[in-house]
Amino acid sequence: MALLEVHNLGVSFVTRNGTNKAVDDVSFSVESGQITAIIGESGSGKSVACYSLLGLIPQPPGRIDGGRALFGGRDLLQLGERELRKIRGRDIAMVFQDPMTCLNPYMTVGKQLMEPLRYHQNVSPADARRRALELLEEVGIRDPESTIDNYPHQFSGGMRQRVMIAMALINEPQLLIADEPTTALDVTIQAQILQLIAQLQRKRDIGVIFISHDLAVVADIADQIVVMQKGKIVESGDRTGIFQQAQHPYTQKLLSAIPADSKHSELLPAEPLIRVRELCTWFSQGHKQPPLQAVNKVSFDIRRGEVLGLVGESGSGKSTIGRSILRLVPVTSGQVDFDGTDVTALQGRELKKMRRRMQIIFQDPFASLNPRMTVYDTLAEPLLLHGIETRKTVAQGVLKLMDDVGLARHFVRKYPHEFSGGQRQRIAIGRALATRPEFIVADEPVSALDVTIQAQILDLMQALGREYGLTMLFISHDLAVVRHLADRILVLHQGEVVETGSGQELFEHPQQDYTKSLLASIPGRSLLQ
C-alpha cells in the first residue's frame, strides 16, 4: 500500500470576487522510498494541494471541497486540528522555498531545530541537543558545535536550507514535503541541496513529495512525476515515461522550455563597442577592514551587436561589473571605453548623455518599477527626459514600445502590481529600450520568473536585440540560460575572470575546475546528454 494516497482532492478559495478552484479533482500517490515530483507553474495549485493535506491552508478563505488523503490508514482530510498537529512535524515534515524567510530570525538555529523534537517526543534538552548536532553534521553543516547557537542571518542561503532540512528530519518523518526547496538558491548550491535530499531520502527510505516549477530540477532525482496546470493534473507517470513520451502539450512545452539549444555566433564586426581594461571596483567595509574586492582587474571587449554572457555565483562580482560600466557604482581603478570614450572620466552633462546610450534591466521588475507610476508614466518618462519624443508624439512612442515588448495596448493605464512577473519584466525591458540605447546590461532578467515565462522573455530579448541592433551584457548565475542567448561567455569567480569562450566551447571543453563545477550543477543535465 502506498504511503500516501490522495483521491479526488479539491480545494477552493472563496473571496469577494467569487470562488476560485485552486485544486480540482487531483489524485496521486507517494510510495515509501520514492520521490514524487509535482510540477507546475506558480498558481497551478501544486503547493495548495500539499498544504491542504496538513491543514496549513487558512480557512477561510480556503475550503476543502472533497476527496480523501489516506496516510497510515487514516484520512488526513477528516482529522481535526489537534490530531493533524501530532502528524505535522512528526510523521510528515516540510521544507519550504525560501530559507532566508522560513527560519525565525529572532531564535537561534539550535533552538528552532530542537523544537519539533521537544514538542513531539519527550526528550531531555541534552539529548535533543545531541540529536540536533548529529543531524546538522549529517546535512553537511561544518563544525555544528560552534554554529548551533548562531542566528539564521549568520548562515548563507544554502546552509539555511540545510538547517531547514535537518529540522524537517529531526523526528524521522515517513513523508517529507519539499516545496521548491532549491528555487531561491544558486545553481551550484541547488545541485548540492538536490543531492542531499536524494541521499537522505535513500538512506532513510522515506517518501518525498518534491514540488517545483522546473522540470529540469527534478529530472535527475524524481521517480514519479505529476504535472499540474490550473489546478488539474494534466499528466502523470514515472520519470522515463514523462521524459520520453510526454503526451500532453503542456508537458511538452515544459520540456522544451529547458534552455538547452546552443547559439550560433554570427559574423560580427571586429571593432569593440566596449573595452574594459583592468577594471577594479572595491567596496569599503567600514574602517579598519580591508575593502571588499568585488571586481579585481577584469578586462574584456564586447563587439558591436554581440551578446556577452557573464556567469558566476552570487558574490562573484558579475552584477558589480555591469553597474561599473554604467557608472552606477564608483569604479576604483581601470578603464571602461564606450565607443572610444572613457566612461570612468565622464561627469555631469556628458555622463547623462552617455547614460542615454546605455541601459539596464534588473532582476526583480517589481522592485525596480515605481509602484505609483502607470505603464504609461514609466515609459513616457525616459522618452521625454531625453527629448526623444515631444509632448505631442509621446503617446505614440509609448504605444510603439508596448507593441515591441509584446504588451497589449489596453494595459497602458495599469500599475505594476496589476501585472504578472513576466509582464512586469516586459515593462522593464520597454523602459530600457525607450532611450534607443546601443548597449544594455541585463542583470539576471529572468531569474525571478517561471521557466515557461523565462523562455518567452529570452526569446523576446533575442528578437529585440536583433531588431534594435543591441549590444548586450547578459548577467546570470544560470549557465543554461546564458548559453541560450550569448555569443560568448565569461565565467567569473570571486571578482576575477576564470574562463572565456563560446557557449559550445565552455559546455564541451571546459578548461577550469570552477567552470566544470558550474556545468555539473546545471539541473537536468542527464537529459541533455
Next chain:
Amino acid sequence: MWRFIGYRLLQAIPVILAVITVTFFLVRAAPGGPFDSEKAVIPEVRAALEAQYRLDQPLLQQYAAYLGDLAQGELGPSFKYPGRSVNELIAAGLPVTAELGFYALLVAIIIGGVAGVIASLKPNTAQDYIPMSVAMIGICMPSFLLGPLLVLVFGIYLDWLPVSGWGDIPGDKILPAITLGSTYAAYIARLSRAGMLEVMSQDYIRTARAKGLPEWQVVTRHALRGGLIPVVAFLGPAFAGLLSGSFVVETIFQIPGLGRFYVQAAFNRDYTMILGTTVFLSTLIVLFNLLSDILAAWMNPRLRAQFREQ
C-alpha cells in the same frame, strides 16, 4: 555600539541648543513679565529685582549668561519662588511625576499589548474590531474627560477608590495611572496589532505551524518577539510624553508633580522655571528615544551583531 551612542548624543546637542534658544526668546517675547503681577511694585524695588535676576541687561547678554550657567548644570533661581532654584523644584516634582509616568506606562503596555495581540490573532472579526474600537475611543478621549469620568464612577458612585491625592490613601495611584496611560495603551494596542499581523504573515510562522506546534506556542515563541519590536521602539517617546504631558492628570487628582509646576511657571512668566523644565524634559526625551532605539535594535539578533561590531 559606543560609536553609535556617542554619535546620537552628539546629534542631540544642536537639537537641545535649538530648543533652549527658541524657548528663551519666545518666553521673553510673550507679553508681560514675571513682576507684572496684580499689585503695583514700586519702581525702585522693581529695578532691584530686575538687576538681581539680570533682567536689566541686554537680551543677548542674558542669553549668554544663561548658557554659561547651563553649562555648569545650573538652571538658575526661580522668579516666583524666591530663594529656591529651578534645580530644587525639578528635583521635588520629578520623582512624583516619574512614578506616575511609570505606572501609566505599565498600564499602557499591559492593556495595550494584550488587546493588540488578541486583536491580531483573528483579524477582521469581532475579536479584532472590539478591542480596536475601544482603542480608537482611548485615543480620542482626552484625559480631562476620562479622569473626571473615572472619578465619578469608581470614586463616587461605586466608592471603590479615592478621588484624589498621591500616596496618602492606599489605591489613590490607580485612577491617575489609568487616566494618564489610557491614550498610550490605545497607541500601543494599534502598534502591537500591526506588528503582530506583519509577523504572523511571515514564512517562518508557517514553518512553526508545519512543525506541529499549537497555535499559542506559535504566537508566544515565534511571533511575539518580532511583533513587539515596534512597541519597544515606541516606549521611549511614550515615556517622555507621559512625563511632559502629565499636567492635566496632576491637576485633576491634586498630585504635586512636575507638570503642575511647569504650567504654573508659564502663567507666572517664571522665565527660568519654564526654560529649566523645557531643557530638562527635552534632554529626557532625547535620552529615552535613544534608549528605546538601542533596546529595539538589541532585540533583533542581526542588528545586535552589527551593533557589536561598531
